[in-house]
Amino acid sequence: MSGRSKAWWWVGGLLIFLYCLFPVAWILSLSLKAPSDLDDGSFLPRSVSWQNYQLILTGDASDLFLPALRNSVGICLIATVIAVVLAALCAYAVARLDFPGKAFVLGLSLAVSMFPVISIVTPLFNIWRAIGLFDTWAGLVIPYLSITLPLSIWTLTAFFREIPWEMEQAAQVDGATTAQAFRKVIVPLAGPGVATTAIIAFFLAWNDFVYGISLTSTEAARPVPAALAFFTGASQFEEPTGAISAAAVIVTVPVVVLVLLFQRQIVAGLTQGAVKG
Amino acid sequence: MSAATTAVPAAADAATRKPPRPHRSDRRRQEARLGLMLCAPAILVLLAVVGYPILQAVWDSLFSYKLTNPDARRFVGLGNFSLILSDPIWWQALGVTVLITVVTVVVELVLGFALALVMNNALGTLRPALRTAILIPYAIITVVSAFAFRFMFDLTSGFVNSWLPFVPDDLDWFASFGTAVTVISISEIWKTTPFISLLLLSGLAQVPGELQEAAKVDGATWWQRMRRVTIPNMKAAIMVALLFRTLDAFRIFDNIFIMTNGAAGTESVSFLAYRQTIQRLEIGIGSAVSVLLTICVALIALVFVKGFKVNLAASTRAGR
Numbered sequence A: 001m002s003g004r005s006k007a008w009w010w011v012g013g014l015l016i017f018l019y020c021l022f023p024v025a026w027i028l029s030l031s032l033k034a035p036s037d038l039d040d041g042s043f044l045p046r047s048v049s050w051q052n053y054q055l056i057l058t059g060d061a062s063d064l065f066l067p068a069l070r071n072s073v074g075i076c077l078i079a080t081v082i083a084v085v086l087a088a089l090c091a092y093a094v095a096r097l098d099f100p101g102k103a104f105v106l107g108l109s110l111a112v113s114m115f116p117v118i119s120i121v122t123p124l125f126n127i128w129r130a131i132g133l134f135d136t137w138a139g140l141v142i143p144y145l146s147i148t149l150p151l152s153i154w155t156l157t158a159f160f161r162e163i164p165w166e167m168e169q170a171a172q173v174d175g176a177t178t179a180q181a182f183r184k185v186i187v188p189l190a191g192p193g194v195a196t197t198a199i200i201a202f203f204l205a206w207n208d209f210v211y212g213i214s215l216t217s218t219e220a221a222r223p224v225p226a227a228l229a230f231f232t233g234a235s236q237f238e239e240p241t242g243a244i245s246a247a248a249v250i251v252t253v254p255v256v257v258l259v260l261l262f263q264r265q266i267v268a269g270l271t272q273g274a275v276k277g
Numbered sequence B: 001m002s003a004a005t006t007a008v009p010a011a012a013d014a015a016t017r018k019p020p021r022p023h024r025s026d027r028r029r030q031e032a033r034l035g036l037m038l039c040a041p042a043i044l045v046l047l048a049v050v051g052y053p054i055l056q057a058v059w060d061s062l063f064s065y066k067l068t069n070p071d072a073r074r075f076v077g078l079g080n081f082s083l084i085l086s087d088p089i090w091w092q093a094l095g096v097t098v099l100i101t102v103v104t105v106v107v108e109l110v111l112g113f114a115l116a117l118v119m120n121n122a123l124g125t126l127r128p129a130l131r132t133a134i135l136i137p138y139a140i141i142t143v144v145s146a147f148a149f150r151f152m153f154d155l156t157s158g159f160v161n162s163w164l165p166f167v168p169d170d171l172d173w174f175a176s177f178g179t180a181v182t183v184i185s186i187s188e189i190w191k192t193t194p195f196i197s198l199l200l201l202s203g204l205a206q207v208p209g210e211l212q213e214a215a216k217v218d219g220a221t222w223w224q225r226m227r228r229v230t231i232p233n234m235k236a237a238i239m240v241a242l243l244f245r246t247l248d249a250f251r252i253f254d255n256i257f258i259m260t261n262g263a264a265g266t267e268s269v270s271f272l273a274y275r276q277t278i279q280r281l282e283i284g285i286g287s288a289v290s291v292l293l294t295i296c297v298a299l300i301a302l303v304f305v306k307g308f309k310v311n312l313a314a315s316t317r318a319g320r
Helices: A003-031 A051-057 A062-096 A102-113 A117-131 A137-161 A166-173 A178-207 A210-214 A224-228 A241-261 A263-271 B002-015 B026-060 B079-085 B088-121 B126-133 B135-139 B142-153 B177-204 B209-217 B222-233 B235-250 B254-259 B269-279 B283-307
Strands: none
Touching (some): A003 A241, A003 B135, A003 B142, A003 B177, A051 A062, A051 A241, A062 A102, A062 A137, A062 A224, A062 A241, A062 B026, A102 A137, A102 B026, A117 A137, A117 A210, A117 B026, A117 B269, A117 B283, A137 A178, A137 A210, A137 A263, A166 A178, A178 A241, A210 A224, A210 B269, A224 B142, A241 B135, A263 B135, B026 B283, B079 B283, B088 B126, B088 B177, B088 B235, B088 B269, B126 B135, B135 B177, B142 B177, B142 B254, B177 B235, B177 B254, B254 B269, B269 B283
């Protein structure tokens, strides 16, 4: 590659960095502005202020934000664990066993994942009210499975298909018990795939807005994305820009760190098999 | 995983059975039963959380039913559908949804392809760094992305009007349809292009290097190689990316809710269903809109699978 075209690819690369980081930097900068500077229209804060973070962690907005954070973490974790356990059984069968209906399993999970979420919300809203699941954790965990489970089945199947299962038999031939072979051979091989699937599934649930805003009404179960839409300013004439920005940063940072730590596996999980056709 | 432990011995035996015999042996039947048993919980849960609500929605859509007045519930057949389909609000929402879908998917495809090309050609330490950076928009919650762009274009807190020389300083982006849809689309595009570019990047990796070299030796220009070698060889990746993104864009909701709340004529079909059901408590009408949305999504999927012959069996599902 000539020096000139190399330089152009570097410029392209820098543009990509700018593209990815620009809105994130902006919301971070907003969250660090003092309330009086929020409307100054400049990209960077004049001086760094922690007032917005105080507002949502210990101040007025904390009884809106902290319960929402607890709800989001709890509900998404439960929905992820259930989905990954069920999907692991299913994906193991699809990847390793020969039985009729394999195509149906994959087809069904694909169809479900393409389904418009709002179409499930309409009937659930009515049913949940009738049976008392409206505005409860269970009332969100159950519909979240419609997001996390199909993805987990699909991604885990792709990961499990890549595992050299013969190694397990080899270990047993070498004298390992079934349990040992599973623990020492299969778990290390399958572990990264399961962890990656769990992260992607957790993230999809974490990202949900439609269920969160439709099936909850109080802090009892309202997750963070829905709570952000209910933030109010200090007075009714004031926009809650600073509080929303600070809350947005707090819910974004852990997920970004997680995604960056597992980035190689996540890219594989997102794209695996996509182009084998 | 604990249940998988018990499954291992039977499966290990099954692996030694290859090649499969033409008749169904006991072992083969056993394996089939085990497979079905392992899949059953997941499938039952999927059918319960998705299949049952859909049937309920279809049923509800046949009634005139408002939660504020449940006693007046009565069967109206397809009345709700004819009501919706003769209402300009539905056609406006459908038009907005189609417009946003087409615009965002086309831009994302072109932009995603450019990003994939840069990542594919970046050398040394730049390549893994880029692949990491591109996951950041993917990891941002859609609602957060919507707020970031809303505050950016906002009259009081934003800076866009003062940065753009050709825009009047007092332009309220969310007050009129064209500008509002533009900002909504920008947020949608920013958040989801990385996903497309990762799919296309893995597609680029499948293009045989020898073909590129051969075309180069034959004197093909960069553009000719792109059109005759690269793109035809990654058609599968392009179609899968298009299908997923089209279906995903068609259910757009979060960005519209945060930015305009459906004002300035920006209501999408999903938003219409939400407003009818959750805000107006019109269960009958809301269910009918949901059913229509489902039919639209199924039609799009059908067009892709039958019309463009997208091989879904060989594809995977990824994030939104």
